[in-house]
Amino acid sequence: MNVIELENVKKDYPLGATTVHALRGVDLAIREGDFISIVGPSGSGKTTLLNIIGCIDEATEGSVKIHGNEVTTHSDRRLTDLRLHTIGFIFQTFNLIPVLNARENVEFPLLLMKKENLSNKEIRRRAEKLLEEVGLKEQMRQKPFELSGGQRQRVAIARALVTKPAIVLADEPTANLDSETGEMILTIMKELNVIEKTTFVFSTHDPDILKYANGVLKIKDGLMVS
Amino acid sequence: MLVFKIAWRNILRHKGKSIIIGSILFLGALIMTLGNATAIGMQKGVEENIVRGFTGHLVLVSDQETKDNVLFTPMAKPLKILRDYEKLSAVLQQQDYVKDFIPMTRGGVAILGGSGMNFLLTFGCNFDDFQRVFGSPIVAVEGELLRNGDRGLLINDKGRKNLHKMEGYWLIPAGQELVRDNLSQEAKSELPGLPVKSSLAVEGFGEPNSTNMTLPVKAIMRFKSLNNLMQQLAIMDIESFRQVFGYYTAADVVEELPPEQERLLAAGEEDLFGSADIFASGSSSTVAELEKTIRRKAQAVGKINYDNAAYNYVSVLLHPGEDLAGAVERTRKLMKDNGLPVKVLSWKQASGQVAQISDILRIIINVFVILLFFVAIIIIMNTLSMTALERTEEFGMMRAVGARKGFITRMFLAETLSLSALFGGAGLLVGALVAWIIQPLGITAGESEILELLFGGEVFRPTLGFGGVALGVVSLGVVTVLAVLYPLVVARRITPLDAINRH
Numbered sequence: 088m089n090v091i092e093l094e095n096v097k098k099d100y101p102l103g104a105t106t107v108h109a110l111r112g113v114d115l116a117i118r119e120g121d122f123i124s125i126v127g128p129s130g131s132g133k134t135t136l137l138n139i140i141g142c143i144d145e146a147t148e149g150s151v152k153i154h155g156n157e158v159t160t161h162s163d164r165r166l167t168d169l170r171l172h173t174i175g176f177i178f179q180t181f182n183l184i185p186v187l188n189a190r191e192n193v194e195f196p197l198l199l200m201k202k203e204n205l206s207n208k209e210i211r212r213r214a215e216k217l218l219e220e221v222g223l224k225e226q227m228r229q230k231p232f233e234l235s236g237g238q239r240q241r242v243a244i245a246r247a248l249v250t251k252p253a254i255v256l257a258d259e260p261t262a263n264l265d266s267e268t269g270e271m272i273l274t275i276m277k278e279l280n281v282i283e284k285t286t287f288v289f290s291t292h293d294p295d296i297l298k299y300a301n302g303v304l305k306i307k308d309g310l311m312v313s
Numbered sequence: 314m315l316v317f318k319i320a321w322r323n324i325l326r327h328k329g330k331s332i333i334i335g336s337i338l339f340l341g342a343l344i345m346t347l348g349n350a351t352a353i354g355m356q357k358g359v360e361e362n363i364v365r366g367f368t369g370h371l372v373l374v375s376d377q378e379t380k381d382n383v384l385f386t387p388m389a390k391p392l393k394i395l396r397d398y399e400k401l402s403a404v405l406q407q408q409d410y411v412k413d414f415i416p417m418t419r420g421g422v423a424i425l426g427g428s429g430m431n432f433l434l435t436f437g438c439n440f441d442d443f444q445r446v447f448g449s450p451i452v453a454v455e456g457e458l459l460r461n462g463d464r465g466l467l468i469n470d471k472g473r474k475n476l477h478k479m480e481g482y483w484l485i486p487a488g489q490e491l492v493r494d495n496l497s498q499e500a501k502s503e504l505p506g507l508p509v510k511s512s513l514a515v516e517g518f519g520e521p522n523s524t525n526m527t528l529p530v531k532a533i534m535r536f537k538s539l540n541n542l543m544q545q546l547a548i549m550d551i552e553s554f555r556q557v558f559g560y561y562t563a564a565d566v567v568e569e570l571p572p573e574q575e576r577l578l579a580a581g582e583e584d585l586f587g588s589a590d591i592f593a594s595g596s597s598s599t600v601a602e603l604e605k606t607i608r609r610k611a612q613a614v615g616k617i618n619y620d621n622a623a624y625n626y627v628s629v630l631l632h633p634g635e636d637l638a639g640a641v642e643r644t645r646k647l648m649k650d651n652g653l654p655v656k657v658l659s660w661k662q663a664s665g666q667v668a669q670i671s672d673i674l675r676i677i678i679n680v681f682v683i684l685l686f687f688v689a690i691i692i693i694m695n696t697l698s699m700t701a702l703e704r705t706e707e708f709g710m711m712r713a714v715g716a717r718k719g720f721i722t723r724m725f726l727a728e729t730l731s732l733s734a735l736f737g738g739a740g741l742l743v744g745a746l747v748a749w750i751i752q753p754l755g756i757t758a759g760e761s762e763i764l765e766l767l768f769g770g771e772v773f774r775p776t777l778g779f780g781g782v783a784l785g786v787v788s789l790g791v792v793t794v795l796a797v798l799y800p801l802v803v804a805r806r807i808t809p810l811d812a813i814n815r816h
Contacts, residue, residue: 143810171714178813184710186319199714
């Protein structure tokens, strides 16, 4: 079953008097449990593609389906709920909530999920478990400004995984990590992929992490080339 | 809980901005609280000194009166006679919301002799009743106040000084010595040749039946409060007032006839043309003369259609806590139901400019406070909008991981409302404390008539009851909500993509 389907997706950005064609008609189908890597040079449209799949950006043209549902017509509220319950997003250099410590940042999406009826104790247990898995047991109470770039990225990864989303999108997830930590993160992701059947789509420049992927999509100038 | 946790930590994180916004809220709340205390203090001052000291809450006049401003009009046009006073009195006595009432007359009297240009706005009443109903608002500076049906005038001490400037003589109460300490500087400079008078020849102004008479000055008086405002007011005993303005019916004339003339009137035809000795010895009156006198008087007063006693208006005092507007409506209905030809006015309507000036000054204060709030709203709005834009990454990231716009709204509101509660609340408390400290000390108006009017008395005491505090809290809430509306729109518009692009 395809969890992600894109059909003739185009994305144009106005840039001064001209228009940038970031995506020129992308067709894509990703099945449940896939571990897909998107590769391509800078400016090829990797981030734009992930943003559109992650319901963070809107396609100028074309169809985007998540679990078979067309999302281009969804309201802002439905898209937000979709991001909360179905999609985990790991940003390249995206910040954490500065006033919350590492554990509270990971707890944040769970606290937004009121209908899950999770107890505060369960929320804390899940957050702490994930932080332990990404090697931040000792830094749980530290605020983002007290963490290194790599540690922040690991907190962001734990936050993306804590809701056990069906799809995890990651934009250069290991770009700010040393190779050892990067390996560790990818191992966690792979485990989740295997055990929970979580679908992973990530962009990367790092050829070393391609070995984890069971599929590689190449993008160039806004078009899928393979 | 999560919202407040983030809100409080953000307040502490952005200390500089929090202090700027907080300071504005603090100052705004402080000034607003003091403004409220001032306005309420003024209202109370007016209530105690004007309403409870002279006008009453309600003023009942004849329904023939076309204008509402009946009490303090300069060059006072005579008021219509209030008809059916006896019935009106009986009706008012039965009302549980009426604490007390007093019938009064009001008119302008011209002071005869001298320049002939001076008038006194004169109120006629049974002075014992007046002092009882209004809690003795008038005190004697020289002489003795009217008592037990005394005839005469009470002249205001400030009015006496004005009269001296205009007419050149110094009034002292009849039978009293000149009190040098009370003389004005100008009067002192004229000693020892200062002309002194103890009576005034006056004539009712504007009534066709008015007459002139010379009345003794019984006392130089002053109002305990608002004396500057009341300086042109004089009090006259009710009987003299009626005579001066010609408020007499044929019946009244008959009542005043000498005994032999009364016998003439009472005599039947048989007595008149029979043998009965109805003429007392020495009487110079004839039936023809008597009838002529009565006819003339009756014709003269015939236009004044009143039924019993002659009054121009009735001042009605309400029990404390009674709603003025409600009482006006109730009384109007009462008058209508009882067929009484009475127009019911609130004291503000009846006092005209006196109440209006006081209202205008209060409005100026309120406008000042509103302007201050407007400026505060603009500054807070601007600061919060900048804060929202600076936090694009934070808000965008929250939205990206699944926070709805409602969450951003609640978080932003929680921050602003917390600041408002903390700093604005402190402003309210300090304002209330300042009002509480000043209240017993009071601020004197000195010689300033404007301040006296503004204060509603000679001493101003800012007052802040529960209502004032509640008003302050509500105003603070309104300011906060208005100030946060636009920044909230800015914050809600931030998308995850904005955050990514910003980065």
